Amino acid sequence: MRPRLLHSRRRITGRLAAVAAAVGLGVSACAGAGSLTGGGSDSITIAIVSNSQMQDAISLSGEFEKANPGIKLHFVSLPENEARAKITASVATGGGEFDAVMVSNYETRMWAKNGWLTDLQPHIDATQGYDAADFIPSLRDALSENGHMYSVPFYGESSFLMYNKKMFADAGIAMDPNPTWDQVVSYAEKLDRPAAKKYGICLRGDPGWGEVLAPLDTVINAYGGRWFDQGWQARLDSPEVAKAVGMYVDLVRRYGEPGAASAGFQECANLMAQGQTAMWYDATSAVSVLEDPATSAVHGQVGYVPAPRAAKGDNGWLYTWSLGIPAKSTHKDAAWKFVSWMTSKEYIADVAQRLGPSHVPPGSRESTYKLPAYAAVAQAYAGPTLTAMQNANQLKPTVDPVPYTGIQFLAIPEFQDMGTLVSQQISAAVAGQKSVSDALAQAQRYADTVGKTYRNGA
Numbered sequence: 389m390r391p392r393l394l395h396s397r398r399r400i401t402g403r404l405a406a407v408a409a410a411v412g413l414g415v416s417a418c419a420g421a422g423s424l425t426g427g428g429s430d431s432i433t434i435a436i437v438s439n440s441q442m443q444d445a446i447s448l449s450g451e452f453e454k455a456n457p458g459i460k461l462h463f464v465s466l467p468e469n470e471a472r473a474k475i476t477a478s479v480a481t482g483g484g485e486f487d488a489v490m491v492s493n494y495e496t497r498m499w500a501k502n503g504w505l506t507d508l509q510p511h512i513d514a515t516q517g518y519d520a521a522d523f524i525p526s527l528r529d530a531l532s533e534n535g536h537m538y539s540v541p542f543y544g545e546s547s548f549l550m551y552n553k554k555m556f557a558d559a560g561i562a563m564d565p566n567p568t569w570d571q572v573v574s575y576a577e578k579l580d581r582p583a584a585k586k587y588g589i590c591l592r593g594d595p596g597w598g599e600v601l602a603p604l605d606t607v608i609n610a611y612g613g614r615w616f617d618q619g620w621q622a623r624l625d626s627p628e629v630a631k632a633v634g635m636y637v638d639l640v641r642r643y644g645e646p647g648a649a650s651a652g653f654q655e656c657a658n659l660m661a662q663g664q665t666a667m668w669y670d671a672t673s674a675v676s677v678l679e680d681p682a683t684s685a686v687h688g689q690v691g692y693v694p695a696p697r698a699a700k701g702d703n704g705w706l707y708t709w710s711l712g713i714p715a716k717s718t719h720k721d722a723a724w725k726f727v728s729w730m731t732s733k734e735y736i737a738d739v740a741q742r743l744g745p746s747h748v749p750p751g752s753r754e755s756t757y758k759l760p761a762y763a764a765v766a767q768a769y770a771g772p773t774l775t776a777m778q779n780a781n782q783l784k785p786t787v788d789p790v791p792y793t794g795i796q797f798l799a800i801p802e803f804q805d806m807g808t809l810v811s812q813q814i815s816a817a818v819a820g821q822k823s824v825s826d827a828l829a830q831a832q833r834y835a836d837t838v839g840k841t842y843r844n845g846a
Contacts, residue, residue, distance in 0.1 A: 432462065434464065434486065434723075437467070440747075441747065442465065458722075479499065482716045487719045490709055493799075494803075511724040524544060540727060542711055542730060544706075544751030545750070545773075546777045547672060548669075548776050549692070549693050551690065552665070555579055556575075563691060567693060569610065576588030576639060580642075586665070588666055589668065590651065592653065594652040601797070601810065601814070608632045610697055614786045619791075620842040622835035622838075633828060661677055662685050672751065699787055700787050705780065706777070748762050754774070
């Protein structure tokens, strides 16, 4: 069967209209400020992802309403996949249901080019003390088009290698402060003890463009691989990609966790937190699990070093949940007041004081890492996290030039479909259901289908 990829960029909006019909644009408010039945010129509706830091913002939203008595907030809080689908469908079709939306660096630049998001730069420039220069530069650039920001970061993350310092010390092994993937393989081999349910490394193998492909794409970048060359010729059949994917699959199959083909972030987090794996390469946000005494048996015993290198260094990915204002919103000034509140330095300091420093949304502002309360609890990982964020460059993710941006994803509309299909091939290789060469041959065909639309100027 021919893969169901997007064959033309002109069909994206029509396809999203179908998504709107499928998922429905009816929404229900979460438990929090206001309800969706409210009205008035200063009632604004915010679509938000129901992650913990976002729920903290909802819990504190009464403070915003007290300071802005003319504005009533109504939240639509949904799990990530549902939120992404509803927000995409509404914004792309000009539905106008939302006045502020949570998006990421995957969508922001594409949507800005399509005219779907409001240019926030005039609001930023007119807001005294907002200090956009304080945003981590890599995030500020990732959320900008032609030098103007179209969404502003609430939370950000990169990726790094986490390791159990006690397991390394007991084995007489010293972690290189800037390791290569070859070194990681060597460490994993020496530390793998499956009979004792202790594994050399944990890596995602679960299919999904945001699952196995997130870490694997950074490995492909590290080895000098790329999805497409500058002429949009697919390059998933290159020796560099074969070497990267071959290493990843072999590493996790030989020295990784059981059932790796169905393991994602949470499964690896559980193993690392319980001291069952010596290393884990994944998101910097994992510290919220590993350094929490209530959930982790290894808190205070974890070391953090940069994403492993090969032909290329500085391979940490870049991701942010940010807030934007749809172009069709009719309450843009009120929406900006809320957006600027939730992404301000003052909000971060207030969270640290009211909810505790562990609740602070990480990775958005450089000043966060200078807060005494946050620095005290984040001493082990604050520096590695900030360094990874600062060094990530989604505009130049690869050794050789490419026509796309993005590190652990390609910032093109087709990537969600294409990435999902390719990830299924990789997951099958991790499961031992097919060889890496066969998986990449099929992945190359998927990528070539997309490449043709760009080569033909569709």
